[in-house]
Amino acid sequence: MTWLPDDFVHPLSTPVPGTALHLRPIRETDTAIDYPAVMGSRERLWSIFGPAWSWPKESMTYEEDRLDLLRHEKEIAAHQSFNYALLDEEETAIFGCVYIDPPERTGSDGEVSWWVVDDLVGGEVERALDTLVPQWIATDWPFRRPRFLGRDITWEEWLALPPIS
Numbered sequence: 001m002t003w004l005p006d007d008f009v010h011p012l013s014t015p016v017p018g019t020a021l022h023l024r025p026i027r028e029t030d031t032a033i034d035y036p037a038v039m040g041s042r043e044r045l046w047s048i049f050g051p052a053w054s055w056p057k058e059s060m061t062y063e064e065d066r067l068d069l070l071r072h073e074k075e076i077a078a079h080q081s082f083n084y085a086l087l088d089e090e091e092t093a094i095f096g097c098v099y100i101d102p103p104e105r106t107g108s109d110g111e112v113s114w115w116v117v118d119d120l121v122g123g124e125v126e127r128a129l130d131t132l133v134p135q136w137i138a139t140d141w142p143f144r145r146p147r148f149l150g151r152d153i154t155w156e157e158w159l160a161l162p163p164i165s
Contacts, residue, residue: 003102003109004079004142011140016086018128023084023098023136028070030085030094035065037094041118048115052155086116086129095120098133100141105161108147112137 014023026034038045038056049055072083086096096116103111114133116126130151137146149158 008079008142010076010079010082011136014084014132014136014140016125016128016132019125020089021086021095021125022089023086024091025073025076026069026083026085026097027073028066031062031066031069033087033092033094034069034085035062037096037117038065041115044118044121045115048150048155049113052149052159086125095125096129098129100137103147103164105147105158105163107161108143108145110137110141110143110146111149111158112146113149113151 010025012024016022039060042056042058042060045056046058069083072081075081076083081102082098082100084098084100085094086098087094094117096114098114099112101111103109105111112133114129116129120126134146134148134151137143147153147158149155
């Protein structure tokens with residue numbers, strides 16, 4: 001894909017300052033820790049991502065999540081899009097995700113969104129991630145006009161933008 005420079009190397013691990021957590025590309029083998037994180041916060045995640053992505057469905061099975069993570073892992077390897085899991089040091093739990101995608105709508109060269117599990121909403125970890133992600137994108141990613149979905153533009157405003165043809 002042409003949305004990233006050919007020589008771009010994506011980050012493999014990024015610490016979240018002020019926490020014992022880090023970001024790393026998600027893998028199919030993370031299903032056992034991803035599924036409870038997603039489904040445990042499903043209603044709130046649906047309220048955020050449902051209108052745009054139809055995710056996560058109430059009926060999503062473990063196998064559907066596994067296939068979704070396999071797709072993400074393949075897209076990461078091909079530099080088509082990126083899903084970073086927010087993990088503890090031992091990588092025994094997922095506490096959220098960061099998505100970095102090629103633009104679907106006009107006006108940006110990359111679209112970024114993220115979430116944390118319900119238990120962390122409004123707390124120190126969410127604030128640390130909210131601070132880190134824009135800085136990380138500015139320093140470690142090759143975007144000139146990133147768009148932070150649900151942050152600098154609402155999902156409704158984003159959905160109203162013209163799609164990239």
